[in-house]
Amino acid sequence: MTAxxxxxxxxxxxxxxxxxxRLADAWELEAWExxxxxxxxxxxxxxxxxxxxxxxxxxxxxxxxxxxxxKQLQTGKRHSQRPPSRLCRSVSNVELLDPEGTDTVVTSVxxxxxxxxxxxxxxxxxxxxxxxxxxxxxxxxxxxVVLVDSDHALPSMSFLV
Amino acid sequence: xxxxxxxxGDLRSRVGTDRVHGSLxxxxxxxxxxxxxxxxxxxxxxxxxxxxPQPNDYVRKDIGPQQVVMTRDKAGGIHVLHNRCAHRGNLxxxxxxxxxxxxxxxxxGWTFANTGELLGFPFNQGYGxxxxxxxxxxxxxxxxxxxxxxxxxxxxxxxxxxxxxHLGAAADRIDQLVRLSPVGEVELTAGWVRxxxxxxxxxxxxxxxxxxxxxFVHSSIFSISGSGIGALYSDKSTAVTRAxxxxxxxxxxxxxxxxxxVPMGWAxxxxxxxxxxxxxxxxxxxxxxxxxxxxNGSPHVMIFPNLFIAEIQLFVLQPLAVDRTVxxxxxIQFAGAPDLNRRLVTQCVGSVGPAGMLLAxxxxxxxxxxxxxxxxxxxxxxxxxxxxxxxxxEHGFTIGTATDETSxxxxxxxxxxxxxxx
Numbered sequence: 001m002t003a004x005x006x007x008x009x010x011x012x013x014x015x016x017x018x019x020x021x022r023l024a025d026a027w028e029l030e031a032w033e034x035x036x037x038x039x040x041x042x043x044x045x046x047x048x049x050x051x052x053x054x055x056x057x058x059x060x061x062x063x064x065x066x067x068x069x070x071k072q073l074q075t076g077k078r079h080s081q082r083p084p085s086r087l088c089r090s091v092s093n094v095e096l097l098d099p100e101g102t103d104t105v106v107t108s109v110x111x112x113x114x115x116x117x118x119x120x121x122x123x124x125x126x127x128x129x130x131x132x133x134x135x136x137x138x139x140x141x142x143x144x145v146v147l148v149d150s151d152h153a154l155p156s157m158s159f160l161v
Numbered sequence: 162x163x164x165x166x167x168x169x170g171d172l173r174s175r176v177g178t179d180r181v182h183g184s185l186x187x188x189x190x191x192x193x194x195x196x197x198x199x200x201x202x203x204x205x206x207x208x209x210x211x212x213x214p215q216p217n218d219y220v221r222k223d224i225g226p227q228q229v230v231m232t233r234d235k236a237g238g239i240h241v242l243h244n245r246c247a248h249r250g251n252l253x254x255x256x257x258x259x260x261x262x263x264x265x266x267x268x269x270g271w272t273f274a275n276t277g278e279l280l281g282f283p284f285n286q287g288y289g290x291x292x293x294x295x296x297x298x299x300x301x302x303x304x305x306x307x308x309x310x311x312x313x314x315x316x317x318x319x320x321x322x323x324x325x326x327h328l329g330a331a332a333d334r335i336d337q338l339v340r341l342s343p344v345g346e347v348e349l350t351a352g353w354v355r356x357x358x359x360x361x362x363x364x365x366x367x368x369x370x371x372x373x374x375x376x377f378v379h380s381s382i383f384s385i386s387g388s389g390i391g392a393l394y395s396d397k398s399t400a401v402t403r404a405x406x407x408x409x410x411x412x413x414x415x416x417x418x419x420x421x422x423v424p425m426g427w428a429x430x431x432x433x434x435x436x437x438x439x440x441x442x443x444x445x446x447x448x449x450x451x452x453x454x455x456x457n458g459s460p461h462v463m464i465f466p467n468l469f470i471a472e473i474q475l476f477v478l479q480p481l482a483v484d485r486t487v488x489x490x491x492x493i494q495f496a497g498a499p500d501l502n503r504r505l506v507t508q509c510v511g512s513v514g515p516a517g518m519l520l521a522x523x524x525x526x527x528x529x530x531x532x533x534x535x536x537x538x539x540x541x542x543x544x545x546x547x548x549x550x551x552x553x554x555e556h557g558f559t560i561g562t563a564t565d566e567t568s569x570x571x572x573x574x575x576x577x578x579x580x581x582x583x
Contacts, residue, residue, distance in 0.1 A: 077381035080521040153355035153487040157515040
């Protein structure tokens with residue numbers, strides 16, 4: 001297959017982003033986890049200019065750790081998600097960027113309203129997805145969420161951002 | 162409210178040997194008094210020399226709500242300066258860190274050396290000329306700044322115990338940490354994650370060496386990761402909780418690590434993954450000593466009031482209000498150990514911070530505690546766990562079992578000596 005044949009168009013990328021957002025909001029954990037490729041990287045940096053292998057991040061998960069994160073939520077004893085946050089997120093400003101190899105790179109803006117006992121928290125960030133078609137299905141090989149306030153003190157954020 | 166709202170004797174009636182009153186976590190007048198008598202008096206951890214390695218390096222830090230700048234002057238001296246222009250009170254330092262021999266206030270251009278000294282004030286005829294420097298102020302500076310093995314502490318009080326007196330036996334734990342570097346140096350170069358909780362700072366201090374909670378708060382991660390941490394804090398554990406004096410305390414897990422007897426077993430890292438590090442350790446300390454250091458592991462120590470060294474990560478606690486605290490956390494990096502350091506960053510990031518698989522749940526407990534303690538009955542928090550089985554170890558320290566509240570009782574005893582010295 002050529003890069004052209006595997007590339008993902010804007011409309012298909014948008015549909016994927018909306019679906020991912022809906023699954024995360026609705027705590028459809030298994031369906032959300034199934035969106036990842038085997039070599040996935042899930043990254044929420046403090047400073048996007050730093051190498052996450054040598055610098056602190058808010059989240060820096062490989063595929064194994066994504067699985068651990070999901071399993072932890074599924075134990076029902078992840079106290080910071082007991083009860084689960086009520087979430088509603090909006091995805092906008094979707095654009096295709098230059099591809100990386102055969103992966104399609106999509107940028108977007110996410111705004112998430114989280115409701116917990118502590119009150120409402122408004123999370124906003126610039127998101128980059130690296131998408132790939134695997135066995136005919138769109139999957140994400142990487143997702144990076146750069147929160148606008150990632151360099152400040154943040155409250156707990158134990159839902160799937 | 163003012164500190165006058167706390168009547169003499171009030172505090173002693175709210176701290177018993179086996180209980181503390183809930184108001185100590187919720188009363189703004191007590192918090193105001195804590196700032197004066199603890200945070201602006203005793204030695205507080207500010208930063209590490211590795212954060213300002215070169216002459217004229219600086220980094221912004223804090224002492225509770227006070228914003229300070231930790232600087233290294235051209236001769237290598239370290240200063241902790243209040244971030245406040247002597248003219249109109251503007252913040253003089255904007256950047257989080259950098260390199261500069263001076264700070265220039267953006268408001269009217271007054272400049273200060275990185276020692277705090279006033280250098281210049283534009284249009285100086287308005288002050289009668291350059292000689293006015295003699296009567297005008299420089300930047301406020303912490304009157305006492307000292308460091309121990311690269312750990313810089315400041316006291317905002319001109320007089321008091323020396324840093325070594327303040328640290329006491331906690332200094333040995335810093336030694337224990339630093340020895341895990343083949344060249345004997347810790348470097349805090351991995352950057353910081355900042356995690357804010359709606360809770361009183363003492364909820365965090367008490368939790369840091371509370372060996373009773375891990376099995377409950379962290380069962381979700383222990384049960385799926387096959388982590389051995391839970392067992393270290395069980396009824397059967399040979400680990401001990403030790404009051405180190407000065408409000409400092411530790412969970413000494415080394416008896417369990419010695420039982421395991423595997424170099425780096427404490428970190429859960431097989432030697433085969435970090436061959437360069439283990440070779441460097443044995444070359445630096447000798448095969449036997451090197452192994453012993455790597456078997457005993459890293460400390461789990463709370464250095465009162467704000468420095469928590471938790472094996473592979475370092476937390477700095479910053480109170481901002483009676484019910485607001487920020488935890489600044491970084492992965493500890495050991496000089497001369499690049500292969501180990503990368504693993505430590507990865508491990509630490511998984512555990513700590515707002516999304517951390519451990520710390521998000523600790524934070525949930527702090528916040529639930531803060532809401533719960535505001536309820537009216539039964540007024541008191543119980544601190545009696547293990548009181549009947551406390552004993553004195555061979556060095557004269559009070560110890561309890563892995564899950565006893567020995568550390569909390571010792572913290573409160575020290576708290577009273579600072580808050581009510583009479």
